[in-house]
Amino acid sequence: MDADLVAPRLVVVGGVSVDRISTPQRCGVQVLGGGGLYAALAAATRTTVGLVGLCSDHPLTAGRPWRPAVDGAGLVTLPGRHLTFDISYDQHGQATYRTDDAGDERHLHPGQVPPRYLTAAGFHLCALGDPVAQLRYATALRAMAGTGQARISAGTFLARIVADRRSVRRMLDACDVFVCSVPEAMALADVGRLVDALAWLTRSVGGSKRSVVVTDADQGCYVVAGKAIHRVPTFPRPAVDPTGAGEAFAGALAACMVEGDELMTAARYACAVASLVVEDFGPAALLQPNRQVLETRVAAMRRAVVEVGS
Structure with a gap:
């Protein structure tokens, strides 16, 4: 991608870090990571992407191996900072962040x-250091010349909701599409059951053009x-390794939406992309995506949408 000539269709705001991942099967696997990288690479399977955020100066990021799939002109490297996330999963797939x-x-x-x-045409805001940072971006992007009609989507992390539910709810209102997991949806609604969280979200977006997509791990969304x-x-x-699947889902969904796909079509595609990510450690499946496999999975889900409530 020629960074001097091509303007991306979608801009992802998020970082590139290095993840150290431990599962019940393997301990201390070190790979490229960061919500921004997963979202941008997933989006690049569908559209042209620019990435804005912080980039680790760890040796794994040397040469920026995500080129040419992602335009990284908006990345800033902090000298001397090996941005890292140390993530541990238990036998039930629950994650603990040892370093963040x-x-x-x-x-x-x-x-x-x-x-x-x-x-x-669109901006996707990954979960940044705190929800206020996301709000700052959403507000500024709406006000900047040329971005008033752009579609804005965002994701979040459970820890961000726990720390500042009020700001995350404001972020929900500021987005065209908001993506969160089942535990995040329940925390956002301050309820203990998924059915109640979905009802709360329906009331929150009902009558508007906004929408929310709640991911449910291997159950879909x-x-x-x-x-x-x-x-x-x-x-x-x-x-x-489930690391990055949620961010990849959100990035793929945002890419489909800026390319004019209907929301349900976009959700099926995003599920297919996320299914590639969990098969191995790190974003290798997105750095060199097998498009035939991806399209086969999209086709397999084409008629599998079910209405569950209204």
Whole structure:
């Protein structure tokens, strides 16, 4: 991708880090990571992508191996900072973050968005160091020349909701599409059951053009739009490493939406992309995606959407 000539259709705001992952089967696997990288690489399977955020100066990022799939003109490297996330999963797939360098994202500000990115059709805001940072970006992007009609989507992390539910709810209102997991949806609604969280989200977006997509790991996702709720099952695959699947889902969904896909079609595609990610450690499946496999999985889910509530 020629960074001087091509303006991306979608801009992802998020970081590139290095993940150290431990599962019941393997301990201390070190790979490229970061929500921004997973989202951008997933989006690049469907559209042209620019990435804004912080980049680790760890040797694994040397040469920026995500080129040419992702335009990284908006990445800033902090000298001497090996941005890392140390993630441990138990036998039930529950994650514990032993090290979380997301606080470094306080250095991010909307003025770092390259001017040519401002013509993008959409922006996806990954979970940054805190929800206030996401809000700052969403507000600024809406106000900047050329971005007023752009579609804005965002994701979050459970820890961000626990720390500042009020700001995350404001972020929900600021987005065209908001993506969260089942535990995050329940925390956001401050309820203990998924059915109650979906009802709360339906009330929150009902009557507007906004929508929410709730991911449910190997069960697929729930699409909340208007007054209806639809369940989209995913392509079943054994999860070797679930890290980055949620971010990849959100990035793929955002890419489909800026390319004009209908929301349910976008959700099926995003489920298929996420199913590639969990099959191995790191984003290798996105760095060199097998498009035939991807399209086969999308086709397998084409008629599997079910309305579950209204």
